[in-house]
Amino acid sequence: MVAIRRFPRVLQGREQASRGIRHIRRLSTLPTLSTPEVEDVVIGAGVVGTCTAYSLARQGRRVKVLDRGSGPAQGSSWINGTLICPSLMLPWTGPQLIPKLLKSFFHPRHPLKVHPSVLCSLDTYYFALHYLASCRPGHGARTTRRLANLARYSRHCLETLLLSHPELNGFMDRKAAGTLQVFDDQTAMQACLDASEEIQRAGVPLRIVREESGSDLADRLRQTGHEALYLYSPLDTNGDCAKFTHFLERQCQELGVRFRYDSVVQGFQDKNGLWEIALRGQPPVRARNVILCAGTGSPSLASLLGVRLPMAPVKGYAITVPLKSGIQQLSSNVVQDSSKLYLAPLGPDLVRITGFAEFAGFDASVDMDRAMILTEQADKLLPNCLDLSRAEYHTGLRPLSADDVPIIGKVQSNFFLNTGHGSKGWTHAAGSGQLVADLVTGRQPDLDPESYSLSRFFTLHQKDTPFDFQFGGADFMA
Numbered sequence: 001m002v003a004i005r006r007f008p009r010v011l012q013g014r015e016q017a018s019r020g021i022r023h024i025r026r027l028s029t030l031p032t033l034s035t036p037e038v039e040d041v042v043i044g045a046g047v048v049g050t051c052t053a054y055s056l057a058r059q060g061r062r063v064k065v066l067d068r069g070s071g072p073a074q075g076s077s078w079i080n081g082t083l084i085c086p087s088l089m090l091p092w093t094g095p096q097l098i099p100k101l102l103k104s105f106f107h108p109r110h111p112l113k114v115h116p117s118v119l120c121s122l123d124t125y126y127f128a129l130h131y132l133a134s135c136r137p138g139h140g141a142r143t144t145r146r147l148a149n150l151a152r153y154s155r156h157c158l159e160t161l162l163l164s165h166p167e168l169n170g171f172m173d174r175k176a177a178g179t180l181q182v183f184d185d186q187t188a189m190q191a192c193l194d195a196s197e198e199i200q201r202a203g204v205p206l207r208i209v210r211e212e213s214g215s216d217l218a219d220r221l222r223q224t225g226h227e228a229l230y231l232y233s234p235l236d237t238n239g240d241c242a243k244f245t246h247f248l249e250r251q252c253q254e255l256g257v258r259f260r261y262d263s264v265v266q267g268f269q270d271k272n273g274l275w276e277i278a279l280r281g282q283p284p285v286r287a288r289n290v291i292l293c294a295g296t297g298s299p300s301l302a303s304l305l306g307v308r309l310p311m312a313p314v315k316g317y318a319i320t321v322p323l324k325s326g327i328q329q330l331s332s333n334v335v336q337d338s339s340k341l342y343l344a345p346l347g348p349d350l351v352r353i354t355g356f357a358e359f360a361g362f363d364a365s366v367d368m369d370r371a372m373i374l375t376e377q378a379d380k381l382l383p384n385c386l387d388l389s390r391a392e393y394h395t396g397l398r399p400l401s402a403d404d405v406p407i408i409g410k411v412q413s414n415f416f417l418n419t420g421h422g423s424k425g426w427t428h429a430a431g432s433g434q435l436v437a438d439l440v441t442g443r444q445p446d447l448d449p450e451s452y453s454l455s456r457f458f459t460l461h462q463k464d465t466p467f468d469f470q471f472g473g474a475d476f477m478a
């Protein structure tokens, strides 16, 4: 069990919920123009939306979650790398990434790829403009600090949840105690240590694993002939994000949250201080607050309000491979920085391999040639351990914001965002759910919300068009 300091307020549990109910009763005596069916509507039942609903319900709110899927975690949260890793909070931005992006155009095996199809879309250029602005020298440390602070807070919120539901550890196949980062040479490891300074300052320990004090896993990797240098962080862990989301959905229901699936949101209207949310082929839902947690669907929905989100879907591969019989499960996550390869133990005998970042629009097809590059690299790192003949291949679309930091906060009267979590959404979900819930209910948040607000991007995102009720026209509805 990991001991985490600070952030004591999240531990209030049921006591907090009942206090919230009293608070709401007081609020409900205020005059309103009309009565909403629920106070808060969360759009999206991925890990981020479900954590948001949970945090709201714990504060005694009446919450409804809407999702176009037939159940929870059917988007990016369905199959991911499983890593919950505050130690891996280096952003996907920075001046060093620009030459890598350019190189990727000419190398089919490169972990990064930009598909020519996206170059025809104006959205790509809008994202690229903000992305390049975020890559300017000097922005890296601040971005890393924001990511690391949220990750450590989120780890704390998750640990709190695990304390009240210890059965969740087994349910979500949690196996990893820490992360081992593998480097081919001293220069690469030192560069990572230097870049990770802000992460360590946020209280995330990183330790160099030397020959004489090697972790079990480093020793095993050495035995398989992999001579390398290792960094280890004990704060990290892992788990099956979809199983967690399903579990939390049930907890939410016990707290009174209602989930409505097969419900495609396609418009919003502000009616006398209440939001009316239009659903395709169904009657609208009315609520006081809307919290948009729709992952890669968020930009289209926000644009219906005239709010432009600098976000892009980024395809990644997730491959599940059984261990060969008799092979001992990994004791921690393994990350090979040189090839951007991520391995994590899942349950007793599975390993999840993830990697690659492809700008391919909403195309989530599996390119087997690319997928095989990842399995080859994993096999090289763990020779004779993985039964690649039984590998299962998937892809997912990461909802990446232009500076790789989630976008959390209010954008219009009673309309909130909790989206843009990119490659770190499973790590950040519990903390960002708590943060946005605090903003909705007016409690003092534990983190500085300004660091995550949309206003941190320069003002291109605000269109000065008056708000109007809009249906359809958005490509997310396919």
Ligand SMILES: Cc1cc2nc3c(=O)[nH]c(=O)nc-3n(C[C@H](O)[C@H](O)[C@H](O)COP(=O)(O)OP(=O)(O)OC[C@H]3O[C@@H](n4cnc5c(N)ncnc54)[C@H](O)[C@@H]3O)c2cc1C
Residues within 6 Å of the ligand: 043, 044, 045, 046, 047, 048, 049, 066, 067, 068, 069, 072, 073, 074, 075, 076, 077, 078, 079, 080, 081, 082, 083, 084, 085, 241, 263, 264, 265, 266, 293, 294, 295, 296, 297, 298, 301, 315, 316, 317, 318, 354, 355, 395, 396, 397, 398, 399, 419, 420, 421, 422, 423, 424, 425, 426, 427, 428, 476
């Ligand atoms: C290959 C891969 C590996 C990853 N590995 C890791 C990892 O190891 N660690 C980590 O921390 N993160 C990882 N991530 C990132 C993480 O999985 C995501 O950031 C996270 O799942 C995002 O959650 P979300 O709830 O915001 O989005 P989603 O899970 O996509 O949920 C959004 C929901 O909104 C719904 N929705 C969208 N539009 C509408 C609409 N119009 N009406 C109704 N509903 C709508 C969708 O149906 C969906 O259910 C990985 C991602 C990928 C793809």
